[in-house]
Amino acid sequence: MQDIDNSISIEAGEPSEDPKAFRRTLGQFATGVTVIATEQDGRPVGVTANSFSSLSLDPPLILWSIARTSRSFATFSTASHFCVSILGEHQIDVSQKLSSSKEDKFSDVSWQPGIGGSPMITGAIATLECSTFAVQDGGDHIILIGRVLRHKRHVGKALLYAQGQYGVVDEHPAFKAQASDATAPQTVRSLRELPLTTLLYLAHHNSSAAFERHRREENISLVQSRILSALTRQSPMSRQAIIRQVYMTPQTVEDALGELLQRGGLTQTEGGQFSLSEAGHKLARSIRMRLQEYEREQLAGIPPERLEVTRDVLARFIDGLAEKTVVDGAA
């Protein structure tokens, strides 16, 4: 087995010293995203949860945990039934709505009642209708164990959550390259023989890895860099507007806003709106310049007319809106 050099730690310490750092370490573990819901007095009650886990096949048990601080805590701690909806990749908005502190979280979420009236989210890729089997103490959370009475699975890809960001299930690039019969190490010649869709996929993985390296060198996380670019486009912005634009969970955005404020990258108005400070503009510029430099290096020596064709081809794969004539003319 290959040895992994984990001697370089980014953060370390006792959990009580820095709870946010502890949460980030826990966030290295990837999960799916669920909505867990029940009903009280005919009203739906629910939260977004990634603490869900399978527990036992016989009897069929699952578990999850809810924070004692959640407004839904009292309802779930005495609920006789609840339903777990496993969200699909198209349901980030559902995850964001059900994790918000809005009064009526279900107002524009579509659902049907399951066993015991517990809401099952429409469009979820799976649902598990449960009766409450046991409730255990779990520190500042309680652990709810559910006995699965009925399960349903639908087509669709799972929405994932790891390291503070949403993701989708995709093949691993190592598999993709090898499955395409390309010999490793890749030569320019063998790469040229791969199907275009495989090339697009591998190019995307390589460029995001390269970009992550640049962010690390600037000591900036993905969510921080998204906040900077959102505020470059539009300023000032409210916390809610930023959460909507960067597609990250409220907690992740909250932490990143705090970190950016602390390093002097943001200013905040009395009304709570955020803008970039001089230092924030500088940081955003420096990230943009790194991106431009990276592109310049990759594209060095390629004539502009060939780049135009590349752009057209890529646009076709993205939305089919490219000018067909340009591509035809170059063929």
Ligand SMILES: Cc1cc2nc3c(=O)[nH]c(=O)nc-3n(C[C@H](O)[C@H](O)[C@H](O)COP(=O)(O)O)c2cc1C
């Ligand atoms: C991806 C994600 C996973 C979450 N997982 C949990 C969880 O497992 N348990 C929990 O108590 N809260 C979790 N939360 C936070 C709750 O969704 C949020 O605190 C809750 O909905 C607040 O609403 P309430 O006070 O109305 O209950 C998660 C949030 C997100 C975005």
